Amino acid sequence: MTRDAALPIAVRQLTKSYGTVRVLDAVDLDVHRGEFLTLLGPSGSGKTTLLMMLAGFVRPDCGSITFGEREVIRLEPHKRDVGMVFQNYALFPHMDVAANIAFPLKLRGVDRVETAKRVEQALELVKLGGYGARRIDQLSGGQRQRIALARAIVFEPRILLMDEPLSALDKQLREHMQIELRQLHERLGMTTVYVTHDQREALTMSDRIAVIDQGSIRQIDTPKTIYERPNNRFVAEFIGESTFVKVDVTSSGCTFNGTPLSLAAQPPQTGPHYLMIRPERLAILQRDPADDVNVLPAIVTAAIYQGDSVLVHASLSDGTMVSVRASASSQAPLVGAHLNLGLNATDTYLLPPEEGVQ
Amino acid sequence: MSHVAGPNADNLRRDALIERLALFSLTGPALLLVATVMLVPVGWLFWLSFLNDAGGFSPEHYLRMLSQPSYERAFRATFEISFTTTAICILLGYPLAYVLSQLPRRAANICMIAVMLPFWTSLLVRTYAWLVLLQRQGIINTWGIKLGLWDAPLALVHNLNGTLIGMVHIMLPFLVLPVYASMRAIDADYLKAAANLGASPTRAFWLVFLPLSLPGLLAGALIVFILCLGFYVTPAVLGGGKITMVANRIATDIELFFNWGAASSLGVVLFILTVMILYVASRLVRLERLLGGGDA
Numbered sequence: 001m002t003r004d005a006a007l008p009i010a011v012r013q014l015t016k017s018y019g020t021v022r023v024l025d026a027v028d029l030d031v032h033r034g035e036f037l038t039l040l041g042p043s044g045s046g047k048t049t050l051l052m053m054l055a056g057f058v059r060p061d062c063g064s065i066t067f068g069e070r071e072v073i074r075l076e077p078h079k080r081d082v083g084m085v086f087q088n089y090a091l092f093p094h095m096d097v098a099a100n101i102a103f104p105l106k107l108r109g110v111d112r113v114e115t116a117k118r119v120e121q122a123l124e125l126v127k128l129g130g131y132g133a134r135r136i137d138q139l140s141g142g143q144r145q146r147i148a149l150a151r152a153i154v155f156e157p158r159i160l161l162m163d164e165p166l167s168a169l170d171k172q173l174r175e176h177m178q179i180e181l182r183q184l185h186e187r188l189g190m191t192t193v194y195v196t197h198d199q200r201e202a203l204t205m206s207d208r209i210a211v212i213d214q215g216s217i218r219q220i221d222t223p224k225t226i227y228e229r230p231n232n233r234f235v236a237e238f239i240g241e242s243t244f245v246k247v248d249v250t251s252s253g254c255t256f257n258g259t260p261l262s263l264a265a266q267p268p269q270t271g272p273h274y275l276m277i278r279p280e281r282l283a284i285l286q287r288d289p290a291d292d293v294n295v296l297p298a299i300v301t302a303a304i305y306q307g308d309s310v311l312v313h314a315s316l317s318d319g320t321m322v323s324v325r326a327s328a329s330s331q332a333p334l335v336g337a338h339l340n341l342g343l344n345a346t347d348t349y350l351l352p353p354e355e356g357v358q
Numbered sequence: 359m360s361h362v363a364g365p366n367a368d369n370l371r372r373d374a375l376i377e378r379l380a381l382f383s384l385t386g387p388a389l390l391l392v393a394t395v396m397l398v399p400v401g402w403l404f405w406l407s408f409l410n411d412a413g414g415f416s417p418e419h420y421l422r423m424l425s426q427p428s429y430e431r432a433f434r435a436t437f438e439i440s441f442t443t444t445a446i447c448i449l450l451g452y453p454l455a456y457v458l459s460q461l462p463r464r465a466a467n468i469c470m471i472a473v474m475l476p477f478w479t480s481l482l483v484r485t486y487a488w489l490v491l492l493q494r495q496g497i498i499n500t501w502g503i504k505l506g507l508w509d510a511p512l513a514l515v516h517n518l519n520g521t522l523i524g525m526v527h528i529m530l531p532f533l534v535l536p537v538y539a540s541m542r543a544i545d546a547d548y549l550k551a552a553a554n555l556g557a558s559p560t561r562a563f564w565l566v567f568l569p570l571s572l573p574g575l576l577a578g579a580l581i582v583f584i585l586c587l588g589f590y591v592t593p594a595v596l597g598g599g600k601i602t603m604v605a606n607r608i609a610t611d612i613e614l615f616f617n618w619g620a621a622s623s624l625g626v627v628l629f630i631l632t633v634m635i636l637y638v639a640s641r642l643v644r645l646e647r648l649l650g651g652g653d654a
């Protein structure tokens with residue numbers, strides 16, 4: 001399969017309410033041809049509803065969904081020709097592995113010889129060659145996940161949907177499968193929409209991430225942009241850890257509690273802003289910093305040994321608590337000690353006040 | 359069990375034993391009841407079936423069953439009626455259970471009460487109620503003729519029709535309950551997956567839903583069939599003396615001929631046939647599971 005065979009998805013004004021609760025609020029979304037797009041959001045954000053609408057299982061109140069040129073909003077699920085991996089895999093327990101994978105081919109009238117060939121190819125693809133005769137209840141969670149994937153791609157759909165497919169696996173296997181799914185996507189190139197609430201998973205796998213909250217897409221961008229340049233406080237807090245510090249922006253620059261800060265980019269507006277501090281971008285300064293590093297004085301309130309590092313809680317000059325990791329091999333900071341925390345100018349990123357105010 | 363030596367090992371072992379005995383003793387009263395009211399009378403009947411009129415030991419009751427065609431007819435009627443009743447129950451009950459399983463839980467529970475309602479009335483009352491409804495001058499015939507649906511009264515009762523109507527009515531809940539339970543246990547995602555993979559609703563039903571509900575259907579059909587084998591009141595009342603199932607034959611042997619031995623031998627044969635059916639059916643169900651039948 002080539003990327004040309006993949007279809008772009010365009011969602012327009014997609015809306016759904018259950019009673020007075022608006023699950024999706026006029027959502028617009030474009031998934032490019034062959035792209036791996038992740039819908040990321042907390043539970044109840046509407047991400048699964050959106051996916052179910054793409055598959056045709058939930059009827060929206062209004063809106064439009066097109067696969068390529070074709071409007072599919074009223075098309076029944078069995079005519080949409082999209083592959084889907086369900087959260088609980090939904091492998092048919094009364095069929096063996098081969099029959100499960102052959103199911104979509106059987107429905108499409110593929111002959112016996114061709115079916116057997118394609119089933120085995122699909123099994124090879126998910127690294128479970130020769131598992132055809134196994135019963136579903138003989139498979140481990142990771143194997144079921146792969147079989148569900150094989151079944152979803154064996155009929156070569158041009159769009160693949162995945163609903164938290166890794167959430168039932170343990171951490172190690174999940175991380176392994178993330179890489180594998182990503183590699184498989186590179187090989188097959190089908191347009192993929194992936195739903196998860198796990199931000200690390202989204203960052204690891206996606207070409208782009210759409211962060212959803214309360215039925216609206218709050219930001220859609222590459223993982224790097226989403227993480228380093230979030231549009232708003234929700235995105236900043238949902239992805240990674242962050243602490244917000246009130247700063248003042250004037251036409252001449254930016255100050256934090258009287259201390260001038262150098263910024264990655266001067267914000268368009270003046271007035272109060274919020275500085276987003278990612279704890280891992282903070283460093284405990286041992287000597288005088290370079291010019292493009294902002295210095296934030298702080299007082300240590302706790303130092304917790306955690307094996308690979310020491311977690312230091314410290315209070316900034318305005319009383320905001322931040323945490324920073326120190327190397328476990330160096331001398332652990334003492335409670336009450338004064339520290340200088342360094343933040344690179346490129347990591348000194350401000351959020352506008354209207355989004356920062358809660 | 360390996361004997362561990364160490365501090366308190368003996369005491370801990372005794373505690374475990376006492377706990378298990380205490381749990382087992384809870385089944386005591388029920389065991390006693392089953393032993394006295396089930397095993398003793400059944401054993402007694404089994405003993406009686408091998409005694410002739412003079413009180414001597416002989417297999418004459420069993421030999422008579424083979425030589426007299428009326429016995430064979432009773433057994434044949436019993437199995438035919440039980441089979442037909444089961445078949446009708448499946449035809450009526452499976453779609454009913456399907457509709458119930460697709461309803462929201464609250465609505466399904468209310469409908470289920472309606473299905474269960476017959477359970478709360480006495481079997482005898484229900485049987486005589488059918489007599490009132492079905493007889494020549496009964497409600498159904500009167501209205502059918504009045505509305506011009508048919509001209510002469512239909513023979514709805516005092517025959518096989520009446521017996522089947524009555525038995526299906528009584529047996530239907532026994533089929534609906536296990537089928538409904540197995541349908542409820544089918545994850546809706548299976549049907550979604552089937553649709554997603556290209557199955558129309560009809561094909562999804564035949565390829566996924568029906569196979570997954572099969573264990574429940576088999577269980578329900580088996581219960582209905584086995585219970586039907588022992589029916590007495592319904593064929594007696596609604597069959598109008600024309601329907602003789604094994605239970606009716608047993609009653610005749612006792613009431614008319616005071617022949618406890620003959621009656622007992624009938625009971626023993628019916629019992630053995632029932633156990634054999636159960637055994638075969640259990641193998642079938644296990645086969646079903648071997649083929650990966652649903653988790654219901």
